[in-house]
Amino acid sequence: MPSKTTTILAYPGALQSAVFGLQDFLSHTGLNPKIVTNSAEFGLKSDTILLPPATQSVDPKTHPELLDGLKAAAESGALICSACVGVTWIAAAGLDAGRAVTTHWSVAPQLRKDWPQLHVDTDQLVIEHQNLVTAGGMMAWVDLALIVIERLAGHEVMLNTARHFVVEPVRRDQRRFQRFRPILDHGDAQVLRTQTYLERVLDQPISVSNLAQNAGLSERSLQRRFSAATGFNLTRYLQNLRMERAKSLLADSRIPVAEVAAQSGYSDLPAFHRVFSRITGMTPAGFRKSVWSQPTTS
Incomplete structure (x- = not known):
């Protein structure tokens, strides 16, 4: 425990x-x-x-x-x-x-x-x-x-x-077994601010320069401190965070996969499929089918 x-x-x-x-x-x-x-x-x-x-x-x-x-x-x-x-x-x-x-x-x-x-x-x-x-x-x-x-x-x-x-x-449901759980108690207030900000703008284009400006740091300092605090570089962290949103949308709604991709910050549908498959080991459609076919636990 x-x-x-x-x-x-x-x-x-x-x-x-x-x-x-x-x-x-x-x-x-x-x-x-x-x-x-x-x-x-x-x-x-x-x-x-x-x-x-x-x-x-x-x-x-x-x-x-x-x-x-x-x-x-x-x-x-x-x-x-x-x-x-x-x-x-x-x-x-x-x-x-x-x-x-x-x-x-x-x-x-x-x-x-x-x-x-x-x-x-x-x-x-x-x-x-x-x-x-x-x-x-x-x-x-x-x-x-x-x-x-x-x-x-x-x-x-x-x-x-x-x-x-x-x-x-x-x-x-089963998606929670491998859910992305980022470190939040690292003590770096500006990195935590960036983590919170990312959640709010996941469906929008995100640049390191904008993140650095929001955090009040240089791009180099933000990237260094972010990796040290969370164990992920900004790109990999953002991909994981967006895939969590995609998994939630796939499990909790019937909206088309293309809309799931858009709401998760991907305008390029093939790119979304590639990242989703790499991180989860299955296609978005396959993931949705596996979740919706699960029996209710009593």
Whole structure:
């Protein structure tokens, strides 16, 4: 079992049944999460932080110390997760960094009013990024728990947990076995900024010069520091990241492969096929067939 520090932030107004439900799910796997309620406890190092749902709106601005703790954790590479209203803390702390998030459909209008730049997509139950996971409905904390268990303890442990609690492992499938998991806790803030930025612009043309400008570094310095921090050069890292998006689109939708390629940043379809086949060992169509033909795990 990997040694990971997991924190459940029981912020004022958090749904207590979800707080203790998350604790039960994660404790079953041996992850043993810590429930914290104040800034003194929250200041402890956490690899993963979970923000439970709430039955009513919350105002994170009244607890700046918790927002500061979230920001510091994110900057150190922690995985930040929310269910339902919990995404309010992510919005207030600016942890979305322009990436899409989800929440309960009834919460979305107020979120858009309070944070006009926030990209809220309530059509999706769960939206996963490298270091950010948001889940939609009040009971979506169950899906969130399974995702965190899978990321920290592995696919089989997640499936065994779902069987134990008799819940459906929603959106969990074989692609997760070899999912690209980049290093985020390397301590280089500018490299982490670049990693987050790449997620946001995957479907767009990307140049090293633009990345360097965004990071405030020279191209040479960015490439050197990026490789040292992540273990990948920028080209190989970007290819892996784009293939993760392609795998998600192939598994979760029926859109044509050409559109999958475009949304993954490839205008050249043959090039997309070559990279996808090299990284996954199968064609995009073959991958989609293998995922969609899998039986549901009960």
